[in-house]
Amino acid sequence: MPPTPTPSPTGQRFLTPAQTAEQIAANGERVLRQSMSRTIVLSLLAGFYIAFGAQLATMVTHDTIPxxxxxxxxxxxxxxxxxxxxxxxxxxxxxxxxxSMLTKAALHGRIPWHKIAQNWVVVLLGNLVGSFFFAWLMFHSQLWESGQVAQRAIAIAEAKTELSFGAALIRGILCNWLVCLAVFMATAARDVTGKILACYVPIMAFVASGFEHSIANMYFIPTGLLLARLPGFESADLTWGGFMANIVPVTLGNIIGGVVFVALAYWFIYLRGSRIH
Known part of the structure; x- marks a missing residue:
């Protein structure tokens, strides 16, 4: 991720599922060539980008429920x-x-498993730092002073930290099942319009359904924690312990959802038996 397009047959407007599975496995080889510094910067950017979406969702819905x-x-x-x-x-x-889709490349024999572990650690930490930094930027932007934005941000954070381990785990599974399907479809798309549409529908579905995304929560909950320190917005329910109690099961659920229900499933269907040695 992101997918690297390859030439498609004349007249073919998108890749078939089998071609997409092969393309995703081939894309995983980037972890063998990509420098650590580049991976760090790209992971920071992803944290920023998901936070952009998260803050926008907070801003535009702060007064819509009534x-x-x-x-x-x-x-x-x-x-x-x-x-x-x-x-x-x-x-x-x-x-x-x-x-999570990198596991398809490992199952296909294109990259070693330890490279996946290394990538996940670096990228998760980079996403975390990027999300935290964006939360800090939004806090100091003072945009939360408009209307009930601060109350909405705190309410979102509180709802996430109140989840039980089991509920957070299952919501994490369901979330990344859809996120990785979005990546799968975006890889299949051959133009920017198709990629945008492929991202839109599954992501809209997971948010509207109430599923849990670990990187988004790395923005949502710290933002609530920062705002809950201000006079008039105090919340005893928001703590860093509550943050960890959400992030751990949601992250595990995200891994299960992406690895088992997308990467492993489509490797089994289309790539099993064609392992590269």
Missing amino acids: IIGDGLTRFVAGSVFSLGLMLVVVCGAELFTGN
Whole structure:
């Protein structure tokens, strides 16, 4: 991630599922060539890009529930949040959740397993730092002073930290199942319009459904924590312990969702038996 386009047959407007699976496996070879410094910068960018979508979702929905209700508010939030993956895919960045797809390259014999572990550690930390820094920027932008933005941001963070381990794990699985399907479809698309649409629908669906994305939560919860320190916005329910209690199960769920239900499933269907030695 991001996918590297390869020439498609004349007249073919998108890759077939089999071609897409092969393309994703081939794209995984970048971890063998990409420098550590480049991986770090790309992972920071992904943290910024997902945070852009997260703050936009907070901003545009801070006063919509009384007007259009909770269901349509979730739809609006998901629609604008999809900006984050669009930026990752079209502009290029290293996103931890999308990099669950690297396991397809390892199963196909294109990269060693230890390279996946190395990439995941670096990218997860880079995404974390990028998300934290963006939360700090938004806090000091004072944009939260408009309307009920601060209350909305705190409410989002509180709802996430109140989840049980099991609920957070399952919501994480369901989330990255859709995120990785979005990456799969964006890889299949041969033009920017197709890639944007491929990102939009699954991402809108996971946000509207209430699923949990680890990197987004690295923005949502710290933002709530920063705002909850201000007079008039105090919240005893928001703590860094609550942050970790959310991030750990959601991250594990994201790994399971992306690896098992997308990477492993499509490797089994299309690439099993054609392993590169």
